[in-house]
Amino acid sequence: MNDDSADANLRERIPTAIYSTAKDASAVVAREISDVICSRNAEGNSTVLGLATGSTPTGVYQELARLHKEESLSFAKVRTFNLDEYYGLGPTHPESYAAFMERHLFSKVDIPSDAAVVPDGTVPREEVSAYCESYEKSILEAGGIDIQVLGIGRTGHIGFNEPGSGRDSRTRLVELDALTRADAAQDFLGEENVPPYAITMGVGTILDARKVFLLAWGTPKAAILAKAVEDSISEALPASFLQEHKDANVLVDEAAAAELSRHRHP
Ligand code: F6R
Numbered sequence: 001m002n003d004d005s006a007d008a009n010l011r012e013r014i015p016t017a018i019y020s021t022a023k024d025a026s027a028v029v030a031r032e033i034s035d036v037i038c039s040r041n042a043e044g045n046s047t048v049l050g051l052a053t054g055s056t057p058t059g060v061y062q063e064l065a066r067l068h069k070e071e072s073l074s075f076a077k078v079r080t081f082n083l084d085e086y087y088g089l090g091p092t093h094p095e096s097y098a099a100f101m102e103r104h105l106f107s108k109v110d111i112p113s114d115a116a117v118v119p120d121g122t123v124p125r126e127e128v129s130a131y132c133e134s135y136e137k138s139i140l141e142a143g144g145i146d147i148q149v150l151g152i153g154r155t156g157h158i159g160f161n162e163p164g165s166g167r168d169s170r171t172r173l174v175e176l177d178a179l180t181r182a183d184a185a186q187d188f189l190g191e192e193n194v195p196p197y198a199i200t201m202g203v204g205t206i207l208d209a210r211k212v213f214l215l216a217w218g219t220p221k222a223a224i225l226a227k228a229v230e231d232s233i234s235e236a237l238p239a240s241f242l243q244e245h246k247d248a249n250v251l252v253d254e255a256a257a258a259e260l261s262r263h264r265h266p
Contacts, residue, residue, distance in 0.1 A: 013230065014249070016251075018257040041076075042204030049079070056152075149213050151162055207245055217253045225257050
């Protein structure tokens with residue numbers, strides 16, 4: 001880890017830790033999550049996690065599954081809320097985020113099935129806005145999100161809050177950016193098969209979490225990550241709103257850190 005330069009602290013507006021590999025960083029995040037779950041479990045209290053999908057958090061989920069199997073980490077009192085879901089996809093669709101979560105985490109730990117919630121992409125259009133309000137209400141009734149895990153899209157999105165999303169946006173139906181759809185094209189065997197809309201938690205919903213981890217791996221994320229961390233806050237780059245959060249933490253590998261000023265102008 002190398003996050004101690006005074007210059008870096010001046011330019012980086014979110015505390016940023018650089019790790020040699022995504023695996024190392026993922027293990028750190030999984031351990032932090034596990035520590036919170038263990039101390040809550042010991043008090044008889046539940047832990048509420050906000051979860052992301054995509055390639056970024058898979059190492060964290062793999063490590064959490066390992067901690068469950070090898071160190072008896074129990075998810076029996078954990079509740080999870082996922083950030084987003086493609087609109088029109090149900091949990092039986094292999095590219096749905098519900099199916100993704102089942103494959104990567106829920107089927108591997110002892111979380112009760114009704115405690116692991118992913119937005120429902122099959123809600124009829126006329127019921128979406130009431131559904132989104134009920135999603136927000138469920139998070140509040142669970143006590144709010146203790147730890148939110150985030151990736152970043154090349155548009156600067158967090159969740160599916162594309163450029164133009166406001167600081168106070170809440171869970172809602174959104175249209176995906178062309179770049180986001182292009183990035184998902186491979187998973188759907190062609191851009192024309194990528195759903196155009198999604199249900200996503202809002203920027204405001206994300207900022208309400210008590211602790212946030214934003215993760216980014218690899219060269220394709222380097223430019224947008226540097227802007228999110230170093231440029232001024234703007235709706236044009238929704239991840240930059242994390243600069244307003246008092247416990248947001250960025251963890252990156254060396255490749256994703258390459259465009260940070262401390263690397264470009266050491
Ligand atoms: C996924 C999500 C998105 C992704 C982002 C990065 O639930 O909310 O914001 O985190 O698009 O995707 P990957 O990790 O596939 O590069």
